[in-house]
Amino acid sequence: MIRVWLTTAYYELVKYGRMKSVLVILIGLPLLLILLLGSAFDTDLKPAKVALYVADQGELSGSIGEFWNGEAIKPFVFVLKTDSGQEVEDYVTEGIADYGVYVPADFSQKVLAGEKAVWKTFSGRYAEKNVAADAVIGRYMAELNLKFAAMATLGTDAPVRIGNADARRQSLVAIGNLGNTEDRLFGETSAMQYYAAAYLIMFLLFSGMSAALALLGQKEDGTLRRLYAMPSSFRAAVFGVVTGAVMLACLQSLVVIVFTKYVYDVEWSGHYLAIAAVCLLTTAAGTGLAIIVASVAGTSKSTQTLFTILVTTMTFLSGGMMAGIQNMVGIASKLTINHWANISLRAIMSGSDAAAAWNAIGVLAAIAAVLSLIAIFRLPKVVMRHA
Amino acid sequence: MGLITFRDVVKKYDTSLIVNYLNFKIEEGEIFGLLGPNGAGKSTTINMLSGLLELSGGDIAVDGRSIRKQPLEVKRRIGLVPQELAIYETLTARENVTFFAKLYGLPGKLLRERVDEALRFVGLLDRAKDKPSTYSGGMKRRLNIACAIMHRPKLIIMDEPTVGIDPQSRNHILESVRELNRLGSTVIYTSHYMEEVDAICSRIGILDQGKLIAVGTKEELKRQAGQAERLVFEIDRRDEPALAEMEGHPGVKRVEESDDGRTLIVTVKDSPSILQDLLFIIQKHGIALRQLTRIEPNLESLFLQMTGRTLRDE
């Protein structure tokens, strides 16, 4: 019985190892997605390189220099000083800089004369960096214009003081990232932790499908019947097939966790046993759900379609694709497997509230148990041809 | 008592009777051919015997064990070569056979020996490291066989193992069936090819629409089809009185004549002295006999005779 189970599970793993497509999908895809995600985070964090040439020697040149050297903009732009307007343009076209700014020689003069004055800007190839630089400059211009409008109207002769450092910091932060709102969305974890966990859960649910697909495939190609004709336990063999898929999912979690830990410095916290438990429960729930779907759908193709829709929907509702969705959809998010798995993982990661973690893991375990139980009852429908 | 006993075996799907009260025995050491057109119920019968399908009625015993009561005991004695290929495309030939051997519980050293033996037997030992995806259809069929024989089962069941393969592989398979039988296995071989069954089987059951319409040794069946035996006489000239005398003989069913009258095809009933009688008539009329050919009745004609239909092209 145990021999049959382990033998089948082992050969399932060997088969997975031979299927390039499976390996690519199960291991390559998570890495790819996290890579994509990671680079999205990176652009937020890495300042845009701005090539700058200030030709203006006039009255405002002091404050312009102050602005570009100011602390407030440091998180968003990194200034590359150049020697001419032409050089600014070259930097941008050659990709040395992400964005270029040329302050014309007559800028101060025009501003003081109340004329329309602009900085000449050059957009680079990365849209998100252009947006960041535009936002920074736009902010400065808006304040400058406001000052001078006030000055012109009031006719005061007050010295030109641009902005107030605090005010600017605040407004710049509002433009540059989501600031406080973000904190609320991601709870006590960082955005990176949040998404790494959510995607891990989604991938585990998807790999729950491999057991169902393996069973359907082996029913379709007749090998399951051969197993049934053996004098050994057919049940043990079927559970072996399922076990093989679960082991693959475990391997996958390991890859995702190690990869994100060392490449993206995602802090998974030291509670690896608890994380392993969450992964296993999630896989069990996903496998159970996939077998139930397979017992209804009948063929691998329709199982794949149905299950993909289900998992994608659950991931979306639980905020796995866009943080914050879960707060908008309310109860619907709580009905997903992802929700409880995500909460479990995040609670483990933040390490702040053990009770909350165990609570969520408990709910996840209950979901996994119920789905697995139903799946066991539905299993004959999946593996037997005439059932 | 036979090795395998079918007793009132019935398979129903809803209201349609797919296998209709089968009663027969297969003796140890036989190559038993189950012959019948597509859809006759051969696979259904085989699948009930190997425990893949529930019986709707009756029972099958193998070696005195009931498939209903002791399915594992029956399965232990059987090696099933299913009609459809049932091999893993991503495992090598050796891994395929090894996997099933492990499930049969063969231990370490013996396992390796038996796996080699099975692969050598089907002529795949030198390709054992390759995956079936690189194989021809015939080689896949042979691997399909190897996966069912490595535990040296008492009974080997092959369900249409030669469907859709090249003649060379077919001959290889037919030869290996004989060899397996020589080595001590009883074989059940289903086919809708009369020639195959005729070539390798010692006893034959003819199945049609779920009914066993005839069962016996080749000779017995052919005797049943005896009316169809024909004698071809090539003679030097046409002779009306001789012809008339032949037609009048009680053992003769029909005499056909070629246009020049020098070839006579005589369809005879089963009678031990008929050839002697006919030769006597020819001699009596002073006709010279150039050549005499006997056309044996075959299973095809038996099937035709009993059902009014041919085995193939249904």
Ligand SMILES: Nc1ncnc2c1ncn2[C@@H]1O[C@H](COP(=O)(O)OP(=O)(O)O)[C@@H](O)[C@H]1O
């Ligand atoms: N699950 C099923 N439900 C209903 N009829 C079936 C089923 N399986 C097979 N049959 C019918 O049983 C008959 C015998 O099929 P089968 O045993 O495969 O024939 P053979 O192997 O001789 O070609 C066929 O007419 C087939 O349509």
Ligand SMILES: [Mg+2]
């Ligand atoms: Mg068949």
